[in-house]
Amino acid sequence: MxxxxxxxxxxxxxxxxxxxxxxxxxxxxxxxxxxxxxxxxxxxxxxxxxxxxxxxxxxxxxxxxxxxxxxxxxxxSYEPRPLYFSIADEQGKIVVAGNDRQKGEPCTQEEFENGFPIQVDEQTVGVLLLPTxxxxxxLDYEFLRRLNGSIFLSAFATIFLALLIGILLSRSISRPIQELTKATHHMSNGNLGQQVPVRSRDEIGELTQSFNQMSADLARAFNLRKQMTADIAHELRTPLALILGHAEGVKDGVLKPTPENFEIIREEAERLEHLVNDLRTLSLADAGELSVEFQPVDVNVLMSDLYTHYLTLFNQKRVTLNLELAAGILQANLDPNRFAQVLNNILDNALRHTPEGGRVELKTQLTENRIQLSVKDSGEGVSSEEAQHLFDRFYRVDESRNRNDGGSGLGLAIARSIVEMHKGRIWAESKKGSGLKILIELPRTHS
Incomplete structure (x- = not known):
């Protein structure tokens, strides 16, 4: 049914x-x-x-x-009969006898109190005793019969109106459920992204909104998975082609077995290993199985160590690296190794896209009860719309950029996953031609 x-x-x-x-x-x-x-x-x-x-x-x-x-x-016919009523005086004695009563006999107190007073010029001249x-x-019976008939007619009209209202309400309730059922059948057949009109603001409307959100999320996840699969195949194809090409060239005698040719094979193998490790890190983070060891860490000390580690690399490229730390101890509960991986990915990206003679600024500051870290470079920058996609997997502002210059395309995606594991958030701010600024916000802990 x-x-x-x-x-x-x-x-x-x-x-x-x-x-x-x-x-x-x-x-x-x-x-x-x-x-x-x-x-x-x-x-x-x-x-x-x-x-x-x-x-x-x-x-x-x-x-x-x-x-x-x-x-x-x-x-x-009007035949002589005893009176249907009796009348008592003010002392409760019968003065007009009816209904087998005797004149002069007293009435009971209850009868006297329940009697109807007969008044003349506001003076009580007797009490009417009417037992039944x-x-x-x-005509009274006819009126009562018609009244009962009207009640029954109203009852049938009420039932009929209730039936009409029930039909309308059942349709309004079942219609969105039928639409949801139809949409789920389409989704089970592989047609993702189904949307159902929201027709009310009640629980069914909330269910419809949740379904639409779930459907959109599933479609987006499915498309991202397809895109990621294509991106992984593309990322693997280039180094594999170079490795196979050089190996076959050396085998067939087309290329000489020189150290330079073997170095190309080694570099591409390392690129493959780096890509596979990044993919494994992302899959572990998505599954919540990435091992982390939280401990109290002074973010200022972490940034100072990072500055010392990268200073030589920046100097070699003639890019200025500045460090500005907030006063005091900025303590956060984090995994120093995992969080160093986040900062390494961000700084590698900044060094890669900052031209010679440019600068990169590292900064920490305290905002309310949150610790904020920022890495700002003086590179070309991106548009605000592109900045929203920088943390997507394999996303590149310039699709034609060579992988030798652009990295694996997973560094910022890994950074976002690790930051979110630390109950923080990471985002990018940029304008075309004014550099890129990556910001990280973490909850502060007190010792």
């Missing part, structure tokens, strides 16, 4: 059950209140008539003949 059918049946059952309860209670209460109203009206009108009689005659004598009609039964009301007029 479909979900929409279940919802419609649920709405219908609830409406029938609730409407049935309402109809039963309404009929019972209406009948009771209507009978009470008829009794009260009869008692009030009778008391008014009796008051007018007493006002006209100043006595209760002969009242039996005047009001004999109140004792007749519907459908029968007479049978209702046929």
């Amino acid at each position: 479909k979900l929409s059918t279940k919802l419609i049946l649920a709405f219908l059952l609830i409406s029938v059950f609730s409407t049935g309860i309402i109809v039963v209670f309404t009929r019972v209460l209406t009948s009771r209140e209507f009978e009470r109203f008829i009794d009260d009206r009869y008692e009030y009108e009778l008391a008014e008539d009796l008051a007018r009689y007493y006002s006209r005659n100043q006595t209760w004598d002969g009242v039996e003949n005047e009001f004999q009609r109140y004792g007749h039964q519907p459908g029968k 009301a007479p049978e209702n007029n046929p």
